[in-house]
Amino acid sequence: MVRAIAAVVGAAFVFVLALALFGTVSDRIKTPPAETAAEWVHDRTPSLNADLPSAGLLGKYDDRQLQRGFQVFKEVCSACHSIRLVAFRDLQQLGYSEPETKAIAQQWQIEQPSPNPDTGETATRKNLPSDHFPLVFANDIAARAANNNAVPPDLSDITKAREGGADYVYRLVGHGYGPQPAELLKEFPDIATPKGLYYNKYFANLNIAMPPPLKSDGQVQYTDGTKPTVDQMAKDVASFLTWTAEPKLEARHAGGFAALIFLLIFCFLCWGAYQNVWRDEVH
Structure with missing residues (x-):
């Protein structure tokens, strides 16, 4: 008797679940959700690929490209973004010599926080090769105050943290910025980019707090003679950030x-x- 009651209760429970599922699917088919502005743009935006040497099952890093990417990071990105999981001595994996690594650490624009052991007051010291790259901002409050209430993410693992990896970084910084298309504003009149934000067709919600980092060709002068186009700089920094995430x-x-x-x-x-x-x- 107990088994029969349990079977009836279970059957009723399954029936109710099936009925709810059928109702949900039926409503979704009859009244599909309205397309968002981001979906509208992303469906009409080509998926560019960086085609880096590190891509694929047997991909390998190009040390010259990694060094160029580090140069772009140093001269463009490091003003707002950190790579706190990377140590200065790790740069030797990119082909830098030990003296070069030491010089980079010593000349880095941000020094290591080092409280005075006698007074406890906040102080700084020169970076050592064994040190990790220092944080740009002391805390999130300082970061928000300097970046229109946005906290620039640490870029150590950014190619793992974002869908698309290196291709996402390449698209975002190299080909994403620009004016809002007239067709978009016609289709979604209330989607104008708010003041203080920037339109980027590869960003999740189309509006990003980061100003265009790569503004024009020649912004970084490569030491190896490579032509520094915006596309090339975007590829190089995407390659470098792939290395920081997967050394x-x-x-x-x-x-x-x-x-x-x-x-x-x-x-x-x-x-x-x-x-x-x-x-x-x-x-």
């Missing part, structure tokens, strides 16, 4: 490739052992 990418790719080769050999050996063990078996 061991090449080793991971090499390890995965070696594991695949091992598995193939192991499968072949297993097949050979199977054939040897059962070769005298009568079928």
Whole structure:
């Protein structure tokens, strides 16, 4: 008797859930949600790809491009953004020598916070190669005060934190800024970019607090002779930020490739052992 009652109750519960699901799907089909301005723009915006050497299963970093990307970060991005998970000595992985790394640390525009051990007063000291890149702002309050109430994100893991990774960074800083299209304003009259924000077609809600970082060609003068177009600078800084997020990418790719080769050999050996063990078996 108890089992019968439980079965009836369970069946009724399933029926109610199915009825609710059917109603929700039916309403969605009959009255689909209105398209948002961001969806309207993103559906009509091409998905540009940076085509970096590090992309793909066997991708590798280009040290010259990483150094150019670091130069863009240093001269353009570091005024507002930090890379707190990266140490100065890590730059040796980009091809910088130990003296060059030490010089970069010493000359970095922001010094390390180092309270005076005697008085406890806040002080600073020169960066050492073993130090991580210092924060640009002491706290979020200072960051908001200097950036129109917006907190610039740390860029150490930005290519992992954003959908699209390096391609997202490349699109956003290199090809996203511009005036709002007349068609957009005609379709959505109330979507005008608020004062203090900037229209960017690759940003999630189209309006971003960060001013265009790459304003024109030649903004950064590369030391290796590469032509510093906005597109090239966007690719280079996207490559550098890919490295800050995945400094061991090449080793991971090499390890995965070696594991695949091992598995193939192991499968072949297993097949050979199977054939040897059962070769005298009568079928």
